[in-house]
Amino acid sequence: MESVSIVLFLLLAVVVSGALSRMLPVSLPTPLVQILFGAIIGLSTSHRVDLDPELFLLLFLPPLLFLDGWRIPKDELLKDVSTVVELALGLVLITVIGMGLFIHWMVPAMPLAVAFALAAVVSPTDPIAVSAIAARVPIPRRMMHILEGESLLNDASGLVCLRFAIAAALTGTFSASAAAFDFLWVAGAGIVVGVLTTLIATRAKAWVSGRYGEEAGSQILVSLLIPFGSYLIAEHIHASGILAAVAAGVTMTFAEISRQAMASTRMRRNSVWDTIQFALNGIIFVLLGEQLPAILSGAVETVQVTGHVRPIWLGVYVVAIVAGLAAVRFAWVWVSLKLTLLRRRKTEGAAPLHSPDWRLIAAMSFAGVRGAITLAGVLTLPLTLTDGTPFPARDLAIFLAAGVIIVSLVIASIALPLLLKGLTMPAEPSLQAEEDAARVTVSKAAIREIERTQHELAERNGNADFYAAAGSRIMDLYRDRIESRSQGAEASAEARLQDRLERDLRLVGLKAERDALFQLARERQVGSSVAQKIIRELDLLEARYRG
Structure with missing residues (x-):
């Protein structure tokens, strides 16, 4: 009964915080308001939400990643696929390695495997938080498509890296060759499971609907079960449930084209998924705020892990990590856009090669806001090692990840509107002729x-x-x-x-x-x-x- 009350209370908190974000005279991103509201809840009550890492991962990540894969515009994504892949895969790999080594050097008490795990969870970006921040100044459509594609892929790649880092922390060993082989199995099998689960489910649904009629409620329920089914099947065979959920969402787009549902079913289903997305994202940020008092109350003990005495060092570490992430992202975005312009010059002729606008690079860099996926990932760190001892520096990793989310949100909420105002993206071909x-x-x-x-x-x-x-x-x-x-x-x-x-x-x-x-x-x-x-x-x- 208590669990049900907590869920209902969290949903109420999401609704209230969303209303508060619209009422405030100062325009604040909704995620920040939800974190603050959650912190007020955490300070005003003695009850705490005890988060089971595996249950948290199962409840939140599959539906969110499935929906991202389902709704992302595929054609627009393919136009900038090289840039998206460079940001989503190359940048994640560089971030995990570079920031992992940097965090371990900065905090020697944090084992290298745990530092890599922390770097992995802070590598994914959150386009929903970016959209909330940039509501005052709309993000150019092409930039938003790139950010959505990057987020979809780097969620999966970052969480797969997290999986390997946790395995290394639990076992105490790491083999590059074994990791490469495991990665091929984890990624390949996960994608195959996601694709097959969606195809089988949608074909069966279409067969039943074609012979016995369509029931909107069951159609919607099937779409809700697909991401969880894909995730559980993939995890059962030791593949990536995250990649399975993403692949299932991408496949859902093409399955829907060939097996159509009734118009009323699609409208009701869209409304249900909009509500689920709003609720899950809101609950994650409210939970972050609700956990903050407990995290801060343990700051004195947590900072002792780092070898210091004053808690201010935790703030220094958060700022240093945010600065490191921004520097790596800025450099990678500059290189990626340079390569994009160079490829375009080779394909379109000997046009003059101009350097990318610094405002564009800065906007893309500050748009790398960390959000729901980062929090969901860090909360999945195991509570204990295989021998039953506490997982090393777990509280410290959660504190630093939470700090990175909040600081990146605050910085982006100030910088992005300024950088986006009047910013012009490269001209896009008109779709009007295609529409006509x-x-x-x-x-x-x-x-x-x-x-x-x-x-x-x-x-x-x-x-x-x-x-x-x-x-x-x-x-x-x-x-x-x-x-x-x-x-x-x-x-x-x-x-x-x-x-x-x-x-x-x-x-x-x-x-x-x-x-x-x-x-x-x-x-x-x-x-x-x-x-x-x-x-x-x-x-x-x-x-x-x-x-």
């Missing part, structure tokens, strides 16, 4: 099908004029769309402007309809069931026009 061509193609397909159905109904029931008139009204809408999208650039731009005006007017009309319906419901002139039905129709129409 797609709309023309689907409109022609709709007209063909309406004509076929119209003739079929007329032959079956007679009264051809009646069906022809009904079909003409619908087909005229599609013909207008085809005509507006098939004209020249200037005419198409005018047609799009008319579409936007029509959309705005439709939204005004929908609002008036809804207000009038609520008035009728308050005056008891319509029943609740009729009101709910019409409201749902209006909501669906509004979602269509706002989408």
Whole structure:
């Protein structure tokens, strides 16, 4: 009963902290507000949330990584795949090795394997925290795609490195050749498990739906079970459950294209996943704040591990780690963008090779905010070694990771808006022509099908004029769309402007309809069931026009 109460209380804390972040006169990122609110909770109550590392990993990481893999725009990711891979794999490897050695040198009392584990958990970035920080100044779309792709891959690569570092800390030995072989198995088998689990689940779901009808609730539940199933199966065969969850999410995109669900199911499923993402990310940051008082209360004991007496040294170590991470990321981003420009010069001709804008490099560097995945990873450090002795420097690693999250959030919340204001990214090709061509193609397909159905109904029931008139009204809408999208650039731009005006007017009309319906419901002139039905129709129409 107590566990249920804690979960409900954490969910309430997420809701309240989200509301507070919007109410505050000073614009603060929601994650920071959630951490502060969690700290207030931790200080005002004697109850503490005891986190089981394995349970924490299972509950939080699979759904978050699955959703990232599912929703990340694949085509946009492929356009900058080289930059993403360089940031997500190369940067993580350099960060784990370089920062691991630096942390061990700075804090000799922390074993090298534990230092590598700490470096591994602070290597992944968090695009959700970046989005919250940059809400005041929108991040350029291309930069956000790169950050999303980097985060998706470096979450997996960083947590795989964490796995090897923990294994080395538990066993006390490390073999490069054995680690390379294990990595191939862990990564390869994890990816295969994720892909196969998604394909099998979606095919079975499509088979049942095709023969016995579709039930939205079960469809949504299957999508929720896939990441956990992928993770558990992969872990059972000693592969990477993290990579399995990511691969399952990526595969889900392509599986959905070939096996379609009903529109109502997709809308309800999106709403459920949005809620889960909001809740899990919020709970992680609230938990970080809730754990802070206990972490700080043990600071005196923790600092003794480092060989010092004054707790201020912990703050020095946090700042040093954040500075080291920023320096490594800045250098790697500069090199990566240089290589990207060099490759473009070779493929597009002998264009002059300009150095990347320093503001762009700085923005990409400060955008490397640590967040939910870092906290989730560090909390999975084992409590004890295989012989039952406490895991060395575990509290110190958790303190330093928590400090890195908070300091990186604060620095980025100040620096990112300044750097992003007025920053222009390299020109992106317009997708308008592609969108117009797609709309023309689907409109022609709709007209063909309406004509076929119209003739079929007329032959079956007679009264051809009646069906022809009904079909003409619908087909005229599609013909207008085809005509507006098939004209020249200037005419198409005018047609799009008319579409936007029509959309705005439709939204005004929908609002008036809804207000009038609520008035009728308050005056008891319509029943609740009729009101709910019409409201749902209006909501669906509004979602269509706002989408």
